[in-house]
Amino acid sequence: MKVFIDAHAHLDRYEDALDAALAEIERHGILTVSNSMDVGSYQRNREIAGRCEWVLPTFGVHPWNAVEYVDHLGDLHAWVEESPMLGEVGLDYHFVEDASQYPAQRKVFEFFLRAAKEQNKIVSLHTKGAERDILHLLERHDIERVIVHWYSGPLDVFHELLARGFYFTIGIEVRYSRHIQLIAREVPLAQLLTETDNPGGPRSLIGKPGMPMLIRDVVETLAELRGTSAEAVVEAVQSNFAECIWDDPWLSETYGGLLASRRVSS
Numbered sequence: 611m612k613v614f615i616d617a618h619a620h621l622d623r624y625e626d627a628l629d630a631a632l633a634e635i636e637r638h639g640i641l642t643v644s645n646s647m648d649v650g651s652y653q654r655n656r657e658i659a660g661r662c663e664w665v666l667p668t669f670g671v672h673p674w675n676a677v678e679y680v681d682h683l684g685d686l687h688a689w690v691e692e693s694p695m696l697g698e699v700g701l702d703y704h705f706v707e708d709a710s711q712y713p714a715q716r717k718v719f720e721f722f723l724r725a726a727k728e729q730n731k732i733v734s735l736h737t738k739g740a741e742r743d744i745l746h747l748l749e750r751h752d753i754e755r756v757i758v759h760w761y762s763g764p765l766d767v768f769h770e771l772l773a774r775g776f777y778f779t780i781g782i783e784v785r786y787s788r789h790i791q792l793i794a795r796e797v798p799l800a801q802l803l804t805e806t807d808n809p810g811g812p813r814s815l816i817g818k819p820g821m822p823m824l825i826r827d828v829v830e831t832l833a834e835l836r837g838t839s840a841e842a843v844v845e846a847v848q849s850n851f852a853e854c855i856w857d858d859p860w861l862s863e864t865y866g867g868l869l870a871s872r873r874v875s876s
Contacts, residue, residue, distance in 0.1 A: 614640040615851045618759045618805035622654035634822040645698040647672035669693035673702040673715040680714040694860035697734025704739030723751040741767040779805035
């Protein structure tokens, strides 16, 4: 049986539609990584994961919230230790126009990178407008396990990140942006993941909050762009995510079981 992979969503941000979203996830078999932006959102994601085995909650401090946490990083250690992955973390020089916030962003980001290195955890990255700085920090901290979320930056940095073997998520913007379409074609199949960034991420593109089966639209568009079938894309992404977590002591026991009987042979 195929499994859809939504490698980046924010289920905590659903309100009245949460029950419908979880029902859709369970009905269609969508393994969903629910990223957090702060402590409160992680606590909510943990509660949601307790209701649905298809939800993988991850802890991070989004760069938009870095200023709030930069002077209290010591308070985050317990959450970091508990979380099986770290995300959403990174830098944002695009939506955050106040450059006085960038030092706080970098300090918080490096806190998570040090934890990822020490604990050998996957990080899910927000890179908007800060792609080269992020590349330099990943190199400085020797980070090897990375999922790059919704990359839309320069192609030279994209190729350098690819060369390091990182995974890239492609979301619904692939339907609308030539730049994203170029990236979607160039990601090697073995490094390709899919995402929705639901519910808020797709709103500006589709005119409403995204629901979980938006992942099918992503898959179908990827298949058309890459000259293959939707089934082949689903199988490849499923296999990639299984490979990403397979030997991970934080993830394989809990989430590997969902993929084990469906894992695609290499």
